[in-house]
Structure formats: C-alpha cells, structure tokens
Amino acid sequence: MLNLAAWRSGSLPRDTRDTLFLLAVVGWVLLMQVGHIPVWCAAMAVAVLGWRAHITLQGRPLPAWPWRLTLLAITLAATWMTYRTLLGRDAGVTLIVVLLALKTLEMRARRDAFVVFFLAFFTLLTHFFxxxxxxxxxxxxxxxxxxxxxxxNAHMPVGHPPLRQSAWIAGRMALLGAPVMLVLFMLFPRMAPLWGTPSDAMTGRTGLSGEMQVGQVARLAADDGIAMRVRFDGEIPPMRDLxxxxxxxxxxxxxRWRPLRSGFPASMEIQAELQPLGQPVDYEITMEPSFQPWLVMLEAAVEPPELPRGRAFMTPDLQWMSTRPVTDLMRFRGRSHLAFRHGPRQSTVALQDFTELPGGFNPRTLALAQSLRQQYGAGPAVAPRLVEAVLERLRTGGYSYTIDPGVYGRDTADEFWFDRKEGFCEHIASSFVILMRAMDIPARVVTGYQGGELNxxxxxxxxxxxxxxxxxxxxxxxxxxxxxxxTGAVMPTRLGSLTRLAAPEGLLADTFRNLNPTLARQLRDAWEAINNRWNQWVLNYTQGRQLDLLRHLGFDSPSWRDLLLALALVVxxxxxxxxxxxLWERQQHDPWLRLLDRARRQLEQQGLPAVTRPTPRELARQTQQHWGDTARARAIRDWLLRLEAQRYSAxxxxxLATLRREFRQIPWTQTTKT
Known part of the structure; x- marks a missing residue:
C-alpha cells in the first residue's frame, strides 16, 4: 500500500506519478464532452478513471478481462438504449469516451500507454463536432x-525527470510545429467533409423554427446566444427598421402556425412582386449554424446573396432560402431596401388562404371581429380603419408585454384579448392575425429577429x-x-431602443451586473469581439479566401491544383x-561537440597528430601515448574520459558547465613532451 506521506511530499514512484498525470489529462479530455454525452456515460467515465487512480495509489493489480468485457457490454447496451443505434455522431462519441476510459484499465506497459495517448488525440477531434x-x-x-x-515523459525511461522538463519540451515541440500548422491551414484545399453522421446531424440547436406555437418564441428570450453578426457598409439604420x-x-x-400549404394551382398562388423603394442598404452577415435552410436577411433583399456553398432563392412570401442547411458558420453579403412593396395590389382568389381559420376555436375573438365590422363596416376599403382600431385597442386596453404570461389554453386569442391581456410577441402577433382573419382581412405571421445591439x-x-x-x-x-x-402598440420601446425583456439569470451574473454593469458590458463585448475575429479569420477561412491569397501571390486564375502545388512547394x-x-546544428552547434572540438584543437597546437572526427577516448589514448604518464597528461586524459561519460554514461x-570550467583550468600550453 502506498504511503500517504509520499503522496503529500511529492515523492511518488515514477510509474505512479506518470499514470496519475495521464489520468488527469484524460479526465480533462473527457470533461470537455460532458455537455454532449448522456449522464450515464459521464458517470461511467468518472467511475472508471477514479477506479484506475485508486488502483495506482494502492499499488493493486489491474482488473481481469471479465471485468473489462462486462463494462464494454454495459456500454454497448446503454448506448443502444439511448440512441437506438451504434452509429452516428452522438452514439459514436459516447462509445469513444467510454472506450478511452476503459482503455486506462489495460495500461500495463508503455505500449498500452501509447494506445491511450493516440486514442485521446483522436477523442480531441470529436469536440469540433x-x-x-x-x-x-x-x-x-x-x-x-x-x-x-x-x-x-514516456520516452524518458531513465531516472525521475520532472514533469516541468517534459512540459517544456512539449511546449517547444508545439511551437516548432506551429509554422507547419499555419501553412497547412492557409494552403490545404478546403473541401466538403469526407464523412457523414446519420440522423443526428440536424439536432440540438436553438433558434427560430419552421412552425410556431404560442409561447415558443418567448423561450428564446432566455437564450443570450448570438444568432448572427452584421457589418453595415455605411451608417447603421435606425433600430426600429431592423x-x-x-x-x-x-x-x-x-x-400551431405553419408555412402555407395552398390548395390553389401554382399559377394562382400569391407571388412576391417585390418593388424596392428608396436607397439600398449594403451589409455583410455572419450567421451562426442553425441547421435550417433559411437565410435570415434584412427586409427586403432584392438580390440573392452569394453563398460559399449552395445557392439562394426567394420564396413567394419574400423569404430567402438556401439549397443546403446552414450547418457551419456562414458569411455572405446582402443588399436590402428598408422601404418596399410586395404582393398583389388587387384582390385575388388565392388571398382566401390568408383568411381561413379552423372551426371551433376562439369564439369570443370571432364575436369581437363581428362587433368591429358592425361598428366600422366591412370590405377592402375599411380594412385600414379596422387595423388601426385593433392597434388602438392594444394601446389603450391595458395590454402588457411579458415573457412569462403563464400557460395558455386551447383558445389562445380569446385568453389574450379578454382574460390575460399580456403576452410575448408571438402571443400578440398570433392573436392579432386571428382577429384580422376573423374580419376577412388577409393576414399572416412573420418570424425573425428585430433590433440587436452594437458591439x-x-x-x-x-x-x-x-x-x-x-x-x-x-x-x-x-x-x-x-x-x-x-407588439409596438403594446410596448413601443421594444422596437426603438435597446429595451428587451430578459429571463432572470443566475445569482452570480445578476450580482456582478448590478455591481458594475458598465464593466460587465465591456467584458462581454471584448470577449465577443475576440470570438468574432476567430469566426472571421479562422472558421470562415473558405476556399474563396484561399484563392484570393494565391491571387495576391501572383497566380492569375488559381484553382485547387494551384493550392496543392503551393502547399507542396512550401512544405x-x-x-x-x-x-x-x-544536420548543421548537430555537427556545428552541439555544445558537447563544440567542447570536444576545442580540446582537439588545443592538443593539435601542442603537437598531437591531427585525427578526423576523434572520440574522447581516442584523444585520451593518444594523449597518454604522446606525453606519457605525466601529471598534465593524466589531467587531460581524465577530463576527456569525464566528457565521454557525460554524453554516454547512464x-x-x-x-557541461562543470566540464567547461575544468577545461579553462587545464594549462594546455604548459604540457611538455617526455
């Protein structure tokens, strides 16, 4: 059993210390995956690593193969029960995490440790999934x-080298490899991934959805994550127009609200008929991955954006889409007109799609619609008056804007208009559109983002x-x-300023923000600016930017073949x-070789025959043979033998510093021939 005093004093045996250090590094590798693996997987990995550390500290034998086989069977069964498959990204990462932990139970020799090293290197790559x-x-x-x-450290089998020495060598290796990494990053051709991850590649993301249920958008108010960054070429438009x-x-x-599935023939469907007005606004958008095909652009974009992959097209309802889901950080330019008109100017049969309501829902809202039509009249001519009347009701009827209005029941519009009189933007928009349709005014719900803030x-x-x-x-x-x-009628500051309703945060975050809100804002902006630089220059370094680099280097019409050629030449x-x-450094700048060469030159100056590439032992033999068994000859011989031992003795x-001092103390010029 290991003495606890050795643990506290830091005098652990070499094997124990190295094993515990490796377990700590493996634990860090697996800790970074905790947010992406099931609870049982994290618990099993922690238990196995803790078990292996206990075995190491107590000096006990490793578990026999039936134990490891049983744990492997449990892992496979649990993975199958969790994902119903052993393939794909999430299932594969779960298996890799547990297998890495289980492999530490087999570390009996350096060869087993090397397997753990390289399996851990591979596990590091999975974090980028x-x-x-x-x-x-x-x-x-x-x-x-x-x-x-x-x-x-594993390649230093002799002695008890300190970990800081191994860390220093590892850091130097990483720095020496950094230029190679940079060249590969700059010139290695960008291409589509060479692997696929079935079934789970499009899950686990927050953001807008292709359908809306009352209360769904309110949940996003608690998400402070970045949806996109926008850089305007000129002056930033007013926030109320964004x-x-x-x-x-x-x-x-x-x-639920869903995209329209019209029963009319395609030739009769409502077309975009977009007519831009005024001067355009040019900007660049960097979208975070949403795993959805839509491109969230400033209203209203007339020209399709140029995408790094796939192409963009506009739907009849003015929404821009991509032929491929946005699975990676995507940057593209856009041009929009904040003033515009779209849709047919005269009534068409297809507009009936936008006045339909399901039967049996919201009876009090239908009665309100009938009352408003009796008061103001009906028909297209009075539609603007009806819209304004409903907006005035929102302004003066005691309605409020909140992200926590409680759970709505079956008749959401009735509850909003008559009972709760509070809600988030989708409560208000949905209830408004239902009331408009009840008055035979074509209406629809548009989702997206409004506003933002300047970093x-x-x-x-x-x-x-x-x-x-x-x-x-x-x-x-x-x-x-x-x-x-x-929503602007209920809470005008929601559209024209930085006023936002946010879900309560943790006690620590709230306390820090209340103590120094300016510092908290500055720290957040600085961190997000650094992340943005990372996104722009690293994650968004596309093949197009690679080819631009080659153009600056003198290539007229660069292609991926030119990238390979440039990479091959540089590497x-x-x-x-x-x-x-x-080779030059080893021959000319090895400090041990330099010291030996100084001794050789001194001996040659005293008459010793020149020798090509002599060894210390050979010089010592020639010294004794040339000058005999004198005190000076013995001093030179003993120094040469110590120089040899410094290089080759276990x-x-x-x-070397001591040998240099002794070299200066030897009176080479006083040596006389006998």
Whole structure:
C-alpha cells in the first residue's frame, strides 16, 4: 500500500506519478464532452478513471478481462438504449469516451500507454463536432499540451525527470510545429467533409423554427446566444427598421402556425412582386449554424446573396432560402431596401388562404371581429380603419408585454384579448392575425429577429436569439402586404431602443451586473469581439479566401491544383531547410561537440597528430601515448574520459558547465613532451 506521506511530499514512484498525470489529462479530455454525452456515460467515465487512480495509489493489480468485457457490454447496451443505434455522431462519441476510459484499465506497459495517448488525440477531434468556438479551441490546446507532455515523459525511461522538463519540451515541440500548422491551414484545399453522421446531424440547436406555437418564441428570450453578426457598409439604420425576416407562417390549425400549404394551382398562388423603394442598404452577415435552410436577411433583399456553398432563392412570401442547411458558420453579403412593396395590389382568389381559420376555436375573438365590422363596416376599403382600431385597442386596453404570461389554453386569442391581456410577441402577433382573419382581412405571421445591439469593440451589429420576434403582415387593397407590428402598440420601446425583456439569470451574473454593469458590458463585448475575429479569420477561412491569397501571390486564375502545388512547394522547401539546419546544428552547434572540438584543437597546437572526427577516448589514448604518464597528461586524459561519460554514461556525471570550467583550468600550453 502506498504511503500517504509520499503522496503529500511529492515523492511518488515514477510509474505512479506518470499514470496519475495521464489520468488527469484524460479526465480533462473527457470533461470537455460532458455537455454532449448522456449522464450515464459521464458517470461511467468518472467511475472508471477514479477506479484506475485508486488502483495506482494502492499499488493493486489491474482488473481481469471479465471485468473489462462486462463494462464494454454495459456500454454497448446503454448506448443502444439511448440512441437506438451504434452509429452516428452522438452514439459514436459516447462509445469513444467510454472506450478511452476503459482503455486506462489495460495500461500495463508503455505500449498500452501509447494506445491511450493516440486514442485521446483522436477523442480531441470529436469536440469540433459540437463546437468550433475559441473557448473550445483553447481547451483542446490545453489538452494537447498535456498529452504531448505525457508522451514526452514516456520516452524518458531513465531516472525521475520532472514533469516541468517534459512540459517544456512539449511546449517547444508545439511551437516548432506551429509554422507547419499555419501553412497547412492557409494552403490545404478546403473541401466538403469526407464523412457523414446519420440522423443526428440536424439536432440540438436553438433558434427560430419552421412552425410556431404560442409561447415558443418567448423561450428564446432566455437564450443570450448570438444568432448572427452584421457589418453595415455605411451608417447603421435606425433600430426600429431592423427587421430580419425568417419563416413566414400562414397556415393555422388552432394550435400551431405553419408555412402555407395552398390548395390553389401554382399559377394562382400569391407571388412576391417585390418593388424596392428608396436607397439600398449594403451589409455583410455572419450567421451562426442553425441547421435550417433559411437565410435570415434584412427586409427586403432584392438580390440573392452569394453563398460559399449552395445557392439562394426567394420564396413567394419574400423569404430567402438556401439549397443546403446552414450547418457551419456562414458569411455572405446582402443588399436590402428598408422601404418596399410586395404582393398583389388587387384582390385575388388565392388571398382566401390568408383568411381561413379552423372551426371551433376562439369564439369570443370571432364575436369581437363581428362587433368591429358592425361598428366600422366591412370590405377592402375599411380594412385600414379596422387595423388601426385593433392597434388602438392594444394601446389603450391595458395590454402588457411579458415573457412569462403563464400557460395558455386551447383558445389562445380569446385568453389574450379578454382574460390575460399580456403576452410575448408571438402571443400578440398570433392573436392579432386571428382577429384580422376573423374580419376577412388577409393576414399572416412573420418570424425573425428585430433590433440587436452594437458591439463597440469591433463595430459589428450583434443579433442574439433573445432578439427573436414575431410580427404580422396584412394585405391592403392598392398596397399589397403591409407590415404591422402589434407588439409596438403594446410596448413601443421594444422596437426603438435597446429595451428587451430578459429571463432572470443566475445569482452570480445578476450580482456582478448590478455591481458594475458598465464593466460587465465591456467584458462581454471584448470577449465577443475576440470570438468574432476567430469566426472571421479562422472558421470562415473558405476556399474563396484561399484563392484570393494565391491571387495576391501572383497566380492569375488559381484553382485547387494551384493550392496543392503551393502547399507542396512550401512544405518541401521547409522540410529540406529543416533537415539541413538540423544536420548543421548537430555537427556545428552541439555544445558537447563544440567542447570536444576545442580540446582537439588545443592538443593539435601542442603537437598531437591531427585525427578526423576523434572520440574522447581516442584523444585520451593518444594523449597518454604522446606525453606519457605525466601529471598534465593524466589531467587531460581524465577530463576527456569525464566528457565521454557525460554524453554516454547512464549514471549522472559532471555537467557541461562543470566540464567547461575544468577545461579553462587545464594549462594546455604548459604540457611538455617526455
């Protein structure tokens, strides 16, 4: 049993210390996956690593193969029960995490440790399946340095070298490899992934949805994550005009809003008929991955954006879509007109789709619609008056804007208009559209983002998930579709300032923000600006930017073949230069060889015959043969033998610094021939 005093004093045996260090590094590698693996998987990994550490500290034998086989069977069964498959991203990562932990139970020799090293290196790559953020990269870099330290330490079988020495060597190795990594990053051709992850590649993301149920958008108010960053070419438009259009929802079944599935022939469906007005606004959007095909652009974009992959097209309801889901960080340019008209100017049969309501829902709202029509009249001519009457009801009827109105029942519009009189933007927009349709005014719900905030550190306009918004569009004769935001009637500051309703945060975050809100804002902006630089220059370094680099280097029409050629030339030249430098360094700049060469020159000056590439022992033999058994000859001979031992002996001997001092003390010029 290991003495606890050895643990406290730091005098652990070499094998124990190295094993515990490797277990700590493996634990860090697995800790970074805790948010992406099932609870049972994390618990099993912690238990196995703790068991292995206990075995190491107590000096007990490793468990026999039946134990390991039983744990493997449990892992396979639990993975299958969790995912109903052993393939795919999530199931595969779960298996890798447990297998890495189980492999530590087989570490009996250095060969087993090397398997753990390289399995841990592979596990590091799986972190990028879930996140490629700067924080993730920093955590992976720390784990990489830890694994390199353990690997270097494993190649030092003699003695008890301190871990700081291995860490220093590992750090130097990483720095020497950094230029190669940079060249590969800059020039290795970008291409589509060479692997696929079935069934689970499109899950686990927050953000807008292709359908809306009352209360769904309110949940995004608690999400402070960034949806996209926008950089305007000129002056930033007023915040009240920043509507970023997402999914348009026109089909209502009483519970959910979904995109329209019209029963009319395609030739009769409502077309976009977009007519831009005024000067355009040019901007660049960097979208975070949403795993959805829509492109959330500023209303209203006339020209399709140029995407790095796939192409963009506009639907009849003015929504821009991509032919491929946005699975990675995507940057593209857009041009929008904040003033515009769209949709038919005259009534068509297809507009009936936008007045339909399911039967049996919201009877009091239907009665309210009938009352308003009796008061103001009916028909397209009075539709603007009806819209204004409903907005006035929202302004003066005691309605309020909140992210926590409670759970709505079956008749959501009735509860909003008559009972609760409070809600988030989708409660208000949905109830407004239902009331419009009940008065035979074509209307639909538009979801997206509204507003945002400026990051003063890098001048990017940041749109967060909590800026998710829902508004309405009504069709008016002679005008087409007109945006009406009923939330602005309830809470005007929601649209024209930085006022947002946010879910309560943790006690620590609230306390820090209350103590120094300015510092908290500055720290957040600085961190997000750094992340934005990482996104722009690392994650968004596409093949197009690679080809632009080659153009700057003198290539007229660069292609991926030119990238390979440039990469081969740079790597080949760097490899040849490195090999020549190492050869020259070993021959000319090895401090031990330099000291031996100084001794050789001194002996030659005293008359010793020149020898090509002599060894210390050979010089010692020639010294004794040339000058005999004199005191000076014995001093030179003994010094040469100590120099040889310093290089080749397993036992620790004199250091090079000591040998240099002794070299200066030997009176080479006083040696006389006998």
């Amino acid at each position: 879930y996140s490629q953020s700067l924080l993730t990269a920093a955590g992976i870099l720390l784990a990489l340095l830890g694994l390199l330290t353990a690997l270097v 509507y970023f259009r997402g999914p348009v929802l026109s089909d209502f079944d009483g519970v 003063a550190m890098d001048n990017y306009w940041v749109v967060r998930q909590r800026d998710a918004h829902a508004w309405a569009e009504v069709w008016l004769a002679g005008e087409g579709w007109v945006r009406v935001d009923p 080949g030249t760097a490899g040849l230069a490195g090999a020549l430098w190492m 036992a620790p001997g004199a250091s």
